[in-house]
Amino acid sequence: MTNKSGAPVVVAVDGSTSAFNAVRVAAREAVARGRPLRVVHAFAWPLSDASLIAVTGSALDAGLREQAEQIVAEAVNEADKTASDLTVTGSVVDGAAVPVLLAESRAAALLVVGSRGLGGITELLIGSVAVPVCARADCPVLVVKGEARADGPVLVGIDGSALSAQALGFAFEEASLRGTDLVVVHAWITPTPNAPGDRLPLAYSVDALAADEERLLAEAVAGWSQRYPDVSVRHRVAYGAPAPVLVRESAGAQLTVVGAHGRGALAGLLLGSVSHAVLHHSQGPLAIVRHHREGHRR
Incomplete structure (x- = not known):
């Protein structure tokens, strides 16, 4: 890809x-x-x-x-x-x-x-x-970062954004190339306002929200699984802030993959808060995907 x-x-x-x-x-x-x-x-x-002057040719x-x-x-x-x-x-x-x-x-x-x-x-x-x-x-x-390891899965975090979908595709490619499993993590928290004036439901079911998040993850993975049938995929829906979840999970992964921005990224930021935190604190090699060019599998 x-x-x-x-x-x-x-x-x-x-x-x-x-x-x-x-x-x-x-x-x-x-x-x-x-x-x-x-x-x-x-x-x-x-x-x-x-002098802040460099003399070249010397x-x-x-x-x-x-x-x-x-x-x-x-x-x-x-x-x-x-x-x-x-x-x-x-x-x-x-x-x-x-x-x-x-x-x-x-x-x-x-x-x-x-x-x-x-x-x-x-x-x-x-x-x-x-x-x-x-x-x-x-x-x-x-x-x-850290010691390169040949064991352990490729780990990828997704949140439903376009960039996380591209990171997911890169992670599938890496898992296929490495001949290892892929762990797809989607961390979520209860709804919060995205902007002043946003209305939230007066009541909601945590079980229903969890089922929605499970469905989001399954739908995101389905197409890539068809493209990479050799990759064994494990789903992980976790309740909590995404960055600490990914940092914790990275300890057992041979590679962690994230998109440069997520759904909640503010305009003008170079990196989203999650990718920035994982960049600094992940416990092994990390790939950050900003975009991709369509290609084909080798």
Whole structure:
């Protein structure tokens, strides 16, 4: 479903341990998708604190650029060791992390980043980098957190919004590629006003509401189950706020998937409150889906 013909899996590197973990995950993702892997290092010239002037073309510039090239070369070698039959290319791209990664995402099938790093990727889990990359990337973003695991299901949270439906499709694809189960979680709470003046029913049945939420989940899953008959699906309707439910469930998952926004997202926010919370607190790798381009199953 996230098919862009010939598009690579792109992984950001900076020489950190987290980035090398991301490279190994990205290599496996590329192999599963039958796609090449592109290793990218964002090279931003360090400005002087005193003058805020960067002098390029100097011996220092050459040394820093050589160091950047070495980071990419080591990452490419790590990818080759992870998957020897994978086509891997590497590049040092001038610019700060966010604009470089957003530009790379336009031609990528998947963007993979580590959770902590050095240089341009250091603040990845701090809003200045994580929020704009996950919210504005033109492909799904896989944030490698904690230890990558081969067991456990893919976990996805849905709420009936268009983006959660797209996240659900991505999660089905991932579960199929990984040969594992899919757990679809829909967390709900009793009705609350969405805007001033909204009227709520004077009385409602909690059992009836729960049945409605069960029906919403079943209807959301049905079409994707037909498209991915190889994926065993488990439904989980949970009463409670979505973010803590997903964070708790993520402990047993090999991948957690959420949409960048949900039904209750306010206009102008880069990330919804749920995706923002899960980005910071999930206990394993996390994929955030902003939209998808229609494609086909391999």
